[in-house]
Amino acid sequence: MSRETSEKGSILIVDDNPTNLGVLSDYFSDSGWEILVAQDGEAAIETVEYAHPDIVLLDIIMPVVDGFETCRHLKANPSTKDIPVIFMSALSETVDKVRGFQLGAVDYISKPVQQEEVLARVNTHLSIRNLTRRLQEQNIRLQQEIRNRQQAEEQLLGLQAELYQALAQEKELNELKSRIISTISHEYRTPLTIISSSAEILEAYRHKLDESKQLKHLERIKIAANHLTDLVNDVLFLSRVEFEKLEFQPEFIDLVSFFRELVEELQVGVNEAHQLIFTSSGECRQFYGDTKLLRQIFTNLFSNAFKYSPNGGKVSIQLICETHQVILQVGDQGIGIPPEDQGKLFDSFNRGKNVGTIAGTGLGLSIVKKCVELHNGKILVESVVGTGTTFTVSLPLREPINLPIGTHQQQNYD
Ligand code: ATP
Ligand code: MG
Numbered sequence: 001m002s003r004e005t006s007e008k009g010s011i012l013i014v015d016d017n018p019t020n021l022g023v024l025s026d027y028f029s030d031s032g033w034e035i036l037v038a039q040d041g042e043a044a045i046e047t048v049e050y051a052h053p054d055i056v057l058l059d060i061i062m063p064v065v066d067g068f069e070t071c072r073h074l075k076a077n078p079s080t081k082d083i084p085v086i087f088m089s090a091l092s093e094t095v096d097k098v099r100g101f102q103l104g105a106v107d108y109i110s111k112p113v114q115q116e117e118v119l120a121r122v123n124t125h126l127s128i129r130n131l132t133r134r135l136q137e138q139n140i141r142l143q144q145e146i147r148n149r150q151q152a153e154e155q156l157l158g159l160q161a162e163l164y165q166a167l168a169q170e171k172e173l174n175e176l177k178s179r180i181i182s183t184i185s186h187e188y189r190t191p192l193t194i195i196s197s198s199a200e201i202l203e204a205y206r207h208k209l210d211e212s213k214q215l216k217h218l219e220r221i222k223i224a225a226n227h228l229t230d231l232v233n234d235v236l237f238l239s240r241v242e243f244e245k246l247e248f249q250p251e252f253i254d255l256v257s258f259f260r261e262l263v264e265e266l267q268v269g270v271n272e273a274h275q276l277i278f279t280s281s282g283e284c285r286q287f288y289g290d291t292k293l294l295r296q297i298f299t300n301l302f303s304n305a306f307k308y309s310p311n312g313g314k315v316s317i318q319l320i321c322e323t324h325q326v327i328l329q330v331g332d333q334g335i336g337i338p339p340e341d342q343g344k345l346f347d348s349f350n351r352g353k354n355v356g357t358i359a360g361t362g363l364g365l366s367i368v369k370k371c372v373e374l375h376n377g378k379i380l381v382e383s384v385v386g387t388g389t390t391f392t393v394s395l396p397l398r399e400p401i402n403l404p405i406g407t408h409q410q411q412n413y414d
Contacts (some may be wrong), residue, residue: 010054263278
């Protein structure tokens with residue numbers, strides 16, 4: 001076995017006949033090849049495994065391990081299976097040639113061989129092998145490129161989604177901004193106009209007005225100022241909730257009497273076209289909740305029920321005390337809420353499309369929702385346009401932590 005370095009490539013010639021081996025070795029060596037030789041199958045396998053020649057010329061009939069067996073061995077080994085093998089044999093039956101190809105050889109040359117033909121075939125197979133290698137490398141590069149591109153596309157899609165989200169948020173914010181501006185300019189301007197016009201009249205004509213007229217203007221100023229105060233209070237209340245500065249201050253409450261008193265208090269301003277019905281079932285003497293927040297919930301639902309049933313009708317308030325929860329229902333027979341608006345009403349400054357000239361800022365229900373959430377409760381709306389609306393608030397009964405039941409002491413809870 002010998003080895004010389006060459007630019008052309010290396011070839012392993014395997015033949016048990018020293019004359020054949022010598023002739024081919026000289027010829028390939030003269031043609032500039034690096035030559036490796038072996039005289040039997042075992043030596044051939046060993047040489048291929050350690051020297052990795054570019055191509056193998058393999059005799060078939062050899063003692064112990066023949067050429068077929070040698071080829072099977074080389075093709076079964078992952079590190080040598082891609083090295084092209086050309087059989088050279090005196091076996092010239094088709095069945096032998098087919099067997100050679102089935103074992104993975106790239107060619108089959110019948111002996112006696114012509115050196116020029118062997119060289120031409122070797123060159124051809126090496127070119128094919130080189131091209132195959134280049135194709136495989138290119139394939140790997142292409143696959144990597146595809147993977148990179150897919151990653152880039154995924155990143156792009158992610159960025160696109162973020163962008164759409166940001167745009168949607170921006171759009172929502174802009175809509176909110178314009179709703180706030182239009183609501184505030186409308187809701188604040190009306191009472192301000194009343195105040196300034198009544199004040200101007202009093203200033204310029206008070207000596208010409210009798211006392212009752214003067215009082216009427218003062219009353220108008222008072223109502224408008226109160227309305228403005230309510231608006232400012234609503235906005236302040238919501239911002240306190242938003243910034244989590246609103247503390248939940250629970251105490252034990254007898255809910256039935258609490259709501260009965262509230263109904264009596266609010267009933268004073270109720271228009272005669274309405275019929276007010278308050279019913280309660282069960283007992284909630286030890287409800288642990290925040291009276292300020294419960295008041296907000298009730299007054300807003302109560303005032304909405306009247307405000308949005310301008311033609312009158314029944315307003316029913318039902319308090320149901322169950323074992324684990326309290327349910328408060330406020331129902332009316334008013335204008336109803338269009339289905340497409342129902343989902344948005346609990347967000348600030350949102351109003352139904354059917355409100356017409358009924359005044360409002362769209363803050364009440366967002367306040368109600370926050371107060372219900374501070375009680376860990378839920379609020380639902382059922383409404384049919386032109387028929388009426390029912391709001392259902394359910395509040396779970398909760399036990400105070402570290403506080404003996406029956407103690408009427410205020411404490412921050414949550
Ligand atoms: P305010 O801040 O003065 O309460 P508002 O009544 O417009 O103003 P919300 O109480 O938040 O605001 O109500 C939001 C919207 O929900 C209302 O504008 C109205 O379209 C609709 N709505 C609320 N309650 C009723 C009801 N009982 N019947 C019909 N529509 C209602
Ligand atoms: Mg309201």
